[in-house]
Amino acid sequence: EAAVTQSPRSKVAVTGGKVTLSCHQTNNHDYMYWYRQDTGHGLRLIHYSYVADSTEKGDIPDGYKASRPSQENFSLILELASLSQTAVYFCASSAGGETLYFGSGTRLTVL
Amino acid sequence: GDSVTQTEGLVTLTKGLPVMLNCTYQTTYSPFLFWYVQHLNEAPKLLLKSSTDNKRTEHQGFYATLHKSSSSFHLQKSSVQLSDSALYFCALRISGSFNKLTFGAGTRLAVCP
Numbered sequence: 672e673a674a675v676t677q678s679p680r681s682k683v684a685v686t687g688g689k690v691t692l693s694c695h696q697t698n699n700h701d702y703m704y705w706y707r708q709d710t711g712h713g714l715r716l717i718h719y720s721y722v723a724d725s726t727e728k729g730d731i732p733d734g735y736k737a738s739r740p741s742q743e744n745f746s747l748i749l750e751l752a753s754l755s756q757t758a759v760y761f762c763a764s765s766a767g768g769e770t771l772y773f774g775s776g777t778r779l780t781v782l
Numbered sequence: 783g784d785s786v787t788q789t790e791g792l793v794t795l796t797k798g799l800p801v802m803l804n805c806t807y808q809t810t811y812s813p814f815l816f817w818y819v820q821h822l823n824e825a826p827k828l829l830l831k832s833s834t835d836n837k838r839t840e841h842q843g844f845y846a847t848l849h850k851s852s853s854s855f856h857l858q859k860s861s862v863q864l865s866d867s868a869l870y871f872c873a874l875r876i877s878g879s880f881n882k883l884t885f886g887a888g889t890r891l892a893v894c895p
Contacts, residue, residue, distance in 0.1 A: 675825075702881050711791070713871055713885040714826070729882065761825065765881050769814060773825035 674698060677762050677774035684781050690749040692777050694762030700772075702765040703745040705729070705737060707758040708776070714761065720745055721767075752781045784809040786874050788886035795862055796894050803857040803889045805846075805872030815848055815855040816873040816883065826871060830857070867893045 674697045684690045696703065702721050706714040716729030718737035726737040734756060736748040749756055759778050763771040785808045795801055807813060814833040818826040832839045832848045832855065839846055844859045855872060869890050873883040 704882075706885075711887055713786075713788075713887040714873075714883075715885070716882055719882060730884075767881055769816070769831050769875065769881070770828050771818075771826075771881070771883060773827070775825050 675762055675764050675772050675774035677760075677777050679777060680775065681778040682780070684749075684752045684779065686752060686754060686781055688752050690752050690756075690779065690781075692747040692749075692760055692762075692779070694745045694747075694774060695743055696745075696762075696764040696772075697743065698764050698766070698772060699742070700764035700766045701742065702767055703739065704763045704765070704771065705735075705745070705747045706761045706763065707731070708761060709758050717747065717760075754781050757781045784811075784874055784876060784884050786872050786884055786886035788872055788889050790889045791887070792890045792892065794892045794894065797864055798861050800860050801858065801862050801866075801891065803870055803872075803891065805855045805857065805886060807853050807855065807872075807874045809874060809876055811876040813848075813850070813853075814875040815846075816875070817844070817846060817855070817857050818871040818873060818885075820869040820871065820888075822868070829870070862891070862893045864893050864895065867891055 704719040705717040720726045720739040738746045762774040816831045817829040819829045820826040835850045872886040
């Protein structure tokens with residue numbers, strides 16, 4: 672079965688600090704995505720990648736950077752964390768077909 | 783731009799009753815529609831998908847029909863169970879979009895004994 676692993680599962684960060692969320696997939700998928708989930712907004716796309724060493728902006732990229740050093744790994748970086756970035760973050764992978772396989776999520780709290 | 787609308791934030795039902803969760807979309811491109819389900823503290827998982835107009839698709843007792851004429855993809859089940867309590871997302875993909883999905887806000891289904 673498809674496997675997407677996120678770390679950490681939860682994190683508390685201070686305002687202005689740097690946060691890195693990691694995602695690892697063993698599906699051999701080319702496509703990887705970072706979504707954030709907020710109540711009332713569903714899932715919103717932050718960044719995505721369809722090949723290693725390349726990332727693309729999604730619908731809400733401001734305040735976030737992404738890195739795809741290999742096919743298996745995709746990181747989301749908050750250089751200067753802000754209160755508004757408190758949310759649950761999901762990583763997902765796809766073979767380029769229709770189905771997205773999601774990780775278990777990272778609950779980020781910025782204080 | 784492309785968008786997905788789910789009108790109900792919360793639907794509460796008694797076990798055994800039928801349910802319909804609404805989903806409408808807007809796009810000028812050829813649509814591919816999905817329903818994802820997220821149980822408490824779990825990852826979203828694919829429930830249904832379709833790109834064929836007027837064809838019913840079914841999975842795990844749930845079913846939906848894509849109607850391009852009304853831009854709708856409502857999710858239905860004839861008899862809900864307690865285990866169906868979850869958050870349901872409708873999502874839209876358009877051709878050539880690197881498989882990017884646009885999600886609706888989600889509908890929480892709460893099934894009571």
